[in-house]
Every structure is written in C-alpha cells, then in structure tokens.
Amino acid sequence: MSDKKKVRIELIDIAKAITIILVILGHTTGNLETPMYRRLLYAFHMPLFFFLAGMSIKAKELKSFREWMSFIEKNLLALIVPYLIFAFIYAPFSFENVPKFLYGSWQMLGKTGTLTSLWYLTCFFVARIYCQALMNLLSIAKCKNMNLWLGILAIPMFAIGFMLPKIEIGYPWCLNVSFVATGFILLGIALRQQILILAQSTGWILFIITVVSGVMLAFGTILRGDALELSLMCGGDYGNVFWFMYNSISGTVLILGISMLIFRVSREGARPFSTAAITYVGQHTLGIFLLHKNIQLDLIIPWIRTWLEGPQLLVACIATCISFAAALLLCAIIEKFVPQLLGQFPIYPQKEA
Template sequence: MSTRNHRLDRAKGILIFTVVLGHLLARAAPWDSDVLRAPMYLIYSFHMPAFIFLAGITAKSNRLPERILSFLVLLATVLPLMWGWLWVFDLSPDFAFLTPFWYSWFLLAMAWWMVTVPFIERFPRAALVTSVMTGIFGALLPAFDNELSAVRTLVFWPFFVIGKLYGQRLLDWAGGLTVWRRIILTVAAVSVTGYFYVIKLDNDWFYGNHKFVHFDVSVPEGVGIRLILDLGASLMTLALLAWVGNRESLLATVGRHSLSVYVLHGFVVRALEPVLAGSLEVYGPLVILGICVVLAVLATWLLAWGPFDRALRWYARTVTELLLRPFAPVRPTKGVSPGHGARNTGDAPR
C-alpha cells in the first residue's frame, strides 16, 4: 500500500491552478476592478508562500548539487525561450540581465533556498531565527531590489525554513482538525485577506520584491505590514491544508506534475495576452473571471499531462548530469544508489 501523502499533492494541485489563474487574470488588468481585485487578493495573499512552504517539506540535502543545478538549468532554458516567444507575439520582454523575468524568479529563488538546506538541517534554531529576521527586514537591503531575486528570496525564506523544519507536523495537524476548527481557521484567514481588500493595500506588497522605500512607508510601518502579510499567508496555507483531503485524485496528479505546469504555463499565458488585454472594458469583470477560470482549468489540466512532466524532468536531469560530469572524480558517491538521480527534480518548482 502506498504511503504517499496525497494531501500535499492535492494542495500543490490547487496552488498551481491559482498560479495559472492569477497570471491569466493579470493580463486583463484586474487590480482596476473591484470585482476582480477580490480573487486576486485571495490568490496573491498566499499562493507563493504556500508553495514555498510545501517546497520546504520536500527539500533534502542529498544530491544537493544536482537539485540546485536543475533549477538553474530550467531558469537558463526558460529565459531565452520566453524572450523569443514574446518577440513572436510582439510583446516586450522587459529584459534585464540580473533580474529573472516574470515568474522565472521562483526558479532562482529555489536554488538559493536549496543552498541553505544543510544550514537548516545542521542549525535548525539559528536558521529559523535568521530566516524570520531576514523575512521581516530583508526589504531594507540597500544594495538589492529585483536583482537576482534577492529581496524575494529573503522575504519568503521563512516559509521554506518552517516547511523544512515543521511542515510535516503542520500538515498532519491541519488534516486532523475538526470541521468547526477548520471553519474557524478559514474565517480567520479570509478575514485577514478581506482586510487587505478593504484598505486597498498596494498589490505590490504581495510580490515581496520591493523595498519599503518603494511604498513610501517608514520602517515600523513596513515591518508591521510585512508581519500582517505573513500572518495572512500562514493562516491561508493552513486553511488550505485543512480542507484538501488525503486521497488519490486528478487534483493530486496535477500536484505531482506541477513542475511542467509551472514552467510551461507562462508561454500559454503570454500567448493569450493580446486577447485578454483590454477585454475587461468590453466584457465586464464577471465574464472575464469566468473565461479566465475556464482557461486556467484547461491549461492546468493539459500542461499536467504526464509526458510533458516526464520530458521536462528528463531534460533538466540530463543537462544537469552533463554539466556535473567533469566534476565526477572529485565528488563523493557514498550513499548514492543507482537510479536515484531519476527523481532528483522531485523538489523542483511547485
């Protein structure tokens, strides 16, 4: 009997759907609509912190060079392909050499976070304290902004560390809550998100890639907002884990194949951008929301097709092995079993 935790897979399935939906909605300028701002606030208030938390659960220090390099291989592949893709559709790539383009920031950030896994395993308390401090004050860095995903990496690092240290226990705890406790948890989580909506919080806060000076707020105010954002993201993540259930399903399959969905969905979204841009003024928010939901369901289902996922993982694994081959004589091999590398991208972007 399989002991795989389907709750984890199902949560990833829901989250990758929200990634696709959020990016589709973003092409229709949703922040200008009171109706579309509601689902956008709901999605962006937690979906990336939740993904990062789940990535922490599955992060391991064995075969670390392969795991880190696989993210960099995907990043180095996605960027030129995306720039060419945008040229085909006459869209601006907004290129900057040190700044990962659009959604590719997550691939670089995952490489950074994976570098810290041995530190987290060796010094868990120090890693927890350090990550929380950098998560709160990372936006004060004077030298970096979007370059090398530095600010985002620091701001969201606590979710990775907490996932690595306590994720499985929190996953089990959330799954064991009674219905009434799940309802209370959900109401608390949605209330925080609702507060953001009511005060019309600048949506740039959700991306975690700007320093406090960008928002023209004082350090105490910026720290306070960051803490509330992290609280809301944590509550929403736990609420999601409490409701997803632990059984095999199509949703769980999508979660297991979320690597291919994440990497490939950007090409689908940008291909649809000429159609979605300006559509809000023509069709209205509810129609656009319905269209984007349908498109997100179809794109997520199609890109989660097994051959896509296997091909992408094979590509990342093969290129990684070729790049590391010259270093084979000086690399330790103890504890590495034959064929283990076949799943070395299992913690790849989710």
C-alpha cells in the same frame, strides 16, 4: 505506504494544486493592472508557495563534500536547467540577452522580453542553499531540535531580506528576495509536523481555523481597499512589512485549512471521493507554472475578448480554467517525451548487450 505518510503527501499536494490555480488567476492581468482580486492574491500566494516548498523538505545535514556536490547538482538540474531553457524559449533570440539571463533577477528578465516568472527558479535555488547551509550550521552547533531552531532562524532571514537596499536591476539570482523566501521555507520545515498533526483534528476545528483565517485575510486585504498595496515579492516590493507578513500568514493558513477540509471530506464525507486528480496537479506545479502565462496572455485572453466583454474577474476566471487545462495537458506531454525540460532527469534502465 502508511496512512500517516499518505496524509502528508496528499495534504501538501492539495495545497500546492490550489496555490498554482491562484497563481494563474493572478497572472491574468499581466504585470500592469492592479484590480482588487490581483492585489489580494499577490498578498500571500508566493509566500505560500515557498512555505509549501518548505513543508516538502526534510531537515538533514550534508556531511561530506560529495553530498554537497550531489545536492547542488540535483537543484541545478531541477531548477536552473529549466530556467535557462525557458528563458531562451520565451525571449526573442539575441546574444545580448545571455548576460541578462545569467544575472537572473526579475528586473533583468523583464528587459529580455522573456517570461518574468522565471525569477522563482533562481530565487528558490539560492534559498535552498541558504536553508541547507543553516541546517549544517545547526548540526555543527549540535542543536538538538533542528526544526525549532530553523523556525527561529527564519526571523533574521526575513529581517535581512526586508532591510537590504533596492537595486534598480535587482540582485543577481534574486539574492535579496531569497532571504525572505528562505524565511518562509524555514517556517514550512519547522511547522510541518505540527500542521500534519493539526490536519488530523476534528472537522469542526478545521472549519473554524479556515473561517477565522479567511476573515483575517479579508481584514488585511479587501477591507483595506485602496490602502492595499500590490506586493511584488519578485522585485522585493513588499509594501508595508507588517501587512505583508500578516496577509502572508493568514492567506497561508486559509489555503492549508481548505486543503485539510478537502482531504478530510474526501475520506470521511457522506460521499467519499478520490483526490488523485488534485494531487496530480500538486505534483506538477512547476511545469504548470512554466507553461501557463504566455498561453494565457497571448492566446486565451485575446480570444475570450473577441466574444466576451464581461467583468474583468469573469474573464479572468474563464481564462484561468482554460489556461490551467492547457498547461496541464502540455505538462503531461512534455513529461512523457522530454521531461528534462521540466527539470526531471529520469534514470533509464540500461539494455543488456
């Protein structure tokens, strides 16, 4: 494996690991309370998730019906199979819930009493199809710089997602939110190479980028105080679109900057260290995402409250650490024995007769 490829993989995984920890922290209050730290995290953490997903995707055309079927099958197994499995696992058993699961919006998931975070899987599935369709259209149009055009096409995707009218029960399979998600994925695909080049800059440049983006995020969130709305991308509630995009961009740059610094320090610091642990987390974000929330809200936080009546943020941080460790452990066990639950379908070698 070349050093360049290794930089790409580790950088993306480090950023994903940081992001999933932020997601867990944001879930410590459930869906009702809106403390400042939660409003700050929700200002950018899901756009960041989709952007990083885009950085993991290589733009290419699907040239045949067979390739399309393979693409659909791969994403069904990776996203929709775990969606359906965990939807039934977390919800009270009822045949009435089946059509609600199949509808697949965040609002309908809430009506079933299951894990509402599962909206991400249906949304991402639809967004992947949108992205691939655009790649094929650009290929048919013989566009020479596909990445550039994908970045440009992110603009109309955002516009459509923001302008679509709201529906009380949400759109099936988060079709509306998927347009906004597609915009962030397309930006991730388009900017991947430039970000990887930037990651090789000197440390002081990366430090300045990180500090500036952090100040910008603080300006768009903390300094706005009560004017900062809670952005719920899951329900298509973006608040002020300008501030939503502003905070999404500054928050994404901040986490990428921190990830770049961690990678550089791990290689070039006074005491180099391995990033194997954090990249392992980054490679298992889907499993952690699926497993942490109910453990956190139903078990860990109530237990912490029995012996700690401290500040909400302190409780949230402790709960995040414990929930993260528990979800990671469960993820490792499931991956070893039943990887299909996490959308992994390994091909086992056949024994000779």
